[in-house]
Amino acid sequence: MALIIYLTVSAxxxxxxxxxxxxxxxxxxxxxxxxxQWGFGIYEYxxxxxxxxxxxxxxxIGLILLFVLNIVGTASIFYSFIYFRxxxxxxxxxxxxxxxxxxxxxxxxxxxxxNHIAILWIFVELTTLSSTVLIYHNRTEKxxxxxxxxxxxxxxxxxxIFIGILFLGLAVQQAKLGGMFFPDLLKNAxxxxxxxxxxxxxLVFTGFTVKAGLAPMYTVGIDAKDKAPTPAxxxxxxxxxxxxxxxxxxxxxITSKTTVHQWASMVVIISAAIxxxxxxxxxxRVKSFKRMFAYSSIEHMGIIMLGMAMGGIGYYGAILHAxxxxxxxxxxxxxxxxxxxxxKSKFIKDSGNYFELNTFGAVIIIxxxxxxxxxxxxxxxxSEFMIFRSxxxxxxxxxxxxxLVLLSFIVWSMGENLFKLLFVKSENxxxxxxxxxxxxxxxxxxLMLLAGAVYLGLYxxxxxxxxxxxxxxxxx
Amino acid sequence: MINxxxxxxxxxxxxxxxxxxxRTFIKVIALQGVLLFxxxxxxxxxxxxxNLILLLLETxxxxxxxxxxxxxxxxxxxxxxxEAEPYISNFSSIFIFTCANLLLFFLANTxxxxxxxxxxxxxxxxxxxxxxxxxxxxxxxxxxxxxxxxLENGVVILSLAVGNEMPMLVNLGILLDIFVTVLVxxxxxxxxxxxxKEGEVDQLIQLKD
Numbered sequence: 075m076a077l078i079i080y081l082t083v084s085a086x087x088x089x090x091x092x093x094x095x096x097x098x099x100x101x102x103x104x105x106x107x108x109x110x111q112w113g114f115g116i117y118e119y120x121x122x123x124x125x126x127x128x129x130x131x132x133x134x135i136g137l138i139l140l141f142v143l144n145i146v147g148t149a150s151i152f153y154s155f156i157y158f159r160x161x162x163x164x165x166x167x168x169x170x171x172x173x174x175x176x177x178x179x180x181x182x183x184x185x186x187x188x189n190h191i192a193i194l195w196i197f198v199e200l201t202t203l204s205s206t207v208l209i210y211h212n213r214t215e216k217x218x219x220x221x222x223x224x225x226x227x228x229x230x231x232x233x234x235i236f237i238g239i240l241f242l243g244l245a246v247q248q249a250k251l252g253g254m255f256f257p258d259l260l261k262n263a264x265x266x267x268x269x270x271x272x273x274x275x276x277l278v279f280t281g282f283t284v285k286a287g288l289a290p291m292y293t294v295g296i297d298a299k300d301k302a303p304t305p306a307x308x309x310x311x312x313x314x315x316x317x318x319x320x321x322x323x324x325x326x327x328i329t330s331k332t333t334v335h336q337w338a339s340m341v342v343i344i345s346a347a348i349x350x351x352x353x354x355x356x357x358x359r360v361k362s363f364k365r366m367f368a369y370s371s372i373e374h375m376g377i378i379m380l381g382m383a384m385g386g387i388g389y390y391g392a393i394l395h396a397x398x399x400x401x402x403x404x405x406x407x408x409x410x411x412x413x414x415x416x417x418k419s420k421f422i423k424d425s426g427n428y429f430e431l432n433t434f435g436a437v438i439i440i441x442x443x444x445x446x447x448x449x450x451x452x453x454x455x456x457s458e459f460m461i462f463r464s465x466x467x468x469x470x471x472x473x474x475x476x477x478l479v480l481l482s483f484i485v486w487s488m489g490e491n492l493f494k495l496l497f498v499k500s501e502n503x504x505x506x507x508x509x510x511x512x513x514x515x516x517x518x519x520x521l522m523l524l525a526g527a528v529y530l531g532l533y534x535x536x537x538x539x540x541x542x543x544x545x546x547x548x549x550x
Numbered sequence: 551m552i553n554x555x556x557x558x559x560x561x562x563x564x565x566x567x568x569x570x571x572x573r574t575f576i577k578v579i580a581l582q583g584v585l586l587f588x589x590x591x592x593x594x595x596x597x598x599x600x601n602l603i604l605l606l607l608e609t610x611x612x613x614x615x616x617x618x619x620x621x622x623x624x625x626x627x628x629x630x631x632x633e634a635e636p637y638i639s640n641f642s643s644i645f646i647f648t649c650a651n652l653l654l655f656f657l658a659n660t661x662x663x664x665x666x667x668x669x670x671x672x673x674x675x676x677x678x679x680x681x682x683x684x685x686x687x688x689x690x691x692x693x694x695x696x697x698x699x700x701l702e703n704g705v706v707i708l709s710l711a712v713g714n715e716m717p718m719l720v721n722l723g724i725l726l727d728i729f730v731t732v733l734v735x736x737x738x739x740x741x742x743x744x745x746x747k748e749g750e751v752d753q754l755i756q757l758k759d
Contacts, residue, residue: 193723196724196727210738216757219756225735226698233701237678248664
């Protein structure tokens with residue numbers, strides 16, 4: 075019942091934004107939506123594991139990601155207000171933007187809670203369509219190119235997922251199971267035909283790599299994060315990557331019950347290792363901050379997947395890492411928006427002297443740098459440590475060493491770019507001395523997100539700990 | 551009956567492999583929509599009014615009328631009539647196609663048992679292959695969209711082969727999603743046609759590291 079109310083109210087609010095097209099209604103309806111979104115999240119938390127509308131179950135992993143989405147979504151809407159204060163877009167463009175971002179949040183929430191593989195598919199497709207609108211927001215040639223690539227490749231990937239679902243359906247049919255609900259599939263996983271399960275896993279995995287940002291289909295995600303406005307890019311590099319993670323996680327859970335598990339882990343390891351390698355090699359030559367952070371997301375998703383493939387403590391580390399990375403990375407993307415406003419450019423070569431121009435922002439960059447590169451006391455250090463420990467325990471020492479070398483490359487190139495931004499006196503500094511000062515209150519949410527990434531990593535509160543434990547029940 | 555329909559379907563794929571006029575592709579897509587309707591009718595166990603309406607909507611209305619009409623509008627507006635010179639010549643392309651299909655049917659015949667005996671399964675693999683072929687080896691953005699539509703047709707046939715009945719609601723959601731996707735693809739193909747006059751994929755090279 076709550077789900078119907080949630081979906082209807084969201085749809086009405088989105089419709090209202092599109093139809094009225096006034097600044098004040100955009101803001102009021104968005105805030106109203108956030109209230110509904112949080113209410114929905116809390117309601118689902120207290121109704122854990124109850125089937126709703128037949129196709130939705132708030133299970134532990136879905137709830138964790140839903141709360142991450144709520145946090146990031148709230149911050150993104152807040153920064154969207156700021157974004158539009160400095161961009162004189164037409165009311166129409168503005169309303170379309172807000173409608174798209176609310177649709178995106180709604181469809182992500184529904185996708186997290188879906189308990190039927192085809193319903194998950196439907197909402198993932200819906201996220202593609204709504205993010206397309208966000209990427210196209212600036213209406214430039216480059217954003218058009220990014221939009222087209224994202225839309226087209228995502229559509230193909232979603233078609234691949236569907237073929238995977240059909241193959242899974244074949245296995246389900248041969249095993250004479252009822253439907254394709256996740257709980258049924260998990261319970262009867264051992265009865266599924268090995269060949270079709272393998273084929274299905276491969277296709278679904280490849281399809282979800284677009285959303286998750288893994289090799290082989292990571293490319294369009296980078297362009298999307300580069301071209302979308304920063305508040306939207308923050309959602310792309312956290313909540314949308316999480317939906318890709320969730321899709322892979324759900325399939326992986328099914329394989330983990332069967333003899334295919336070893337093989338599936340190997341597929342995941344190969345993809346994850348290549349992703350980290352790609353991220354490290356592009357990070358060295360990247361030209362803009364947004365693309366740098368986008369590549370950093372690829373690295374983190376690679377690490378998460380490694381944790382998942384290794385098993386043991388790695389499972390816990392993977393989910394914790396997904397949560398913490400979402401918080402830290404979205405904070406850095408919001409800061410990208412401030413950098414752009416101060417420097418009037420997002421390119422690394424045009425930047426410098428940020429410490430004097432925007433002190434609060436510079437502090438965020440420094441803290442964010444330590445947190446995102448997983449240096450203690452960052453929470454990501456804890457989760458990454460767990461993942462590397464699981465690699466050690468699974469006797470993948472050589473892979474661990476290669477990954478650590480690649481990570482140090484990433485830390486080095488990220489540090490080089492960010493410290494250039496902070497301290498190097500730029501040549502055209504005079505031009506930028508008139509740039510605006512950015513207040514403390516605008517920076518505060520970023521600080522809170524980063525603090526969250528530290529706190530949740532070092533002292534996970536009991537309810538989070540329990541949720542993660544419950545999410546892993548099927549993997550042991 | 552099924553064999554005849556499938557034969558026509560595979561022949562339409564052969565046409566796609568060599569066609570160079572975009573209008574030919576559109577005609578093929580319209581024809582495929584009708585053939586899909588035929589497949590569904592033959593496969594249908596019981597005629598149930600709700601199912602029939604859904605089928606009509608999915609195949610005839612959307613695939614044979616709405617989408618071709620929309621594509622026609624696009625090519626008229628952007629004055630795109632011909633596909634540019636393909637990466638692989640038409641002769642090689644039909645050769646590759648014949649070989650691939652022969653291999654596929656031969657394999658399916660030798661692998662006795664289960665799903666490989668199912669004509670829909672073999673046909674769908676061939677269709678999905680065609681879709682990817684058009685997406686990868688053609689220059690024009692509009693041809694890529696057409697490749698995607700053919701890919702989706704292949705997926706529909708595959709769902710017939712699998713015969714896993716999804717609940718009605720789920721089917722409706724899937725149908726709606728695919729339709730909206732094609733619509734949005736069309737809208738952006740239109741925009742791309744306005745901005746990049748040639749409408750070729752090779753022009754999309756600005757974003758890189």
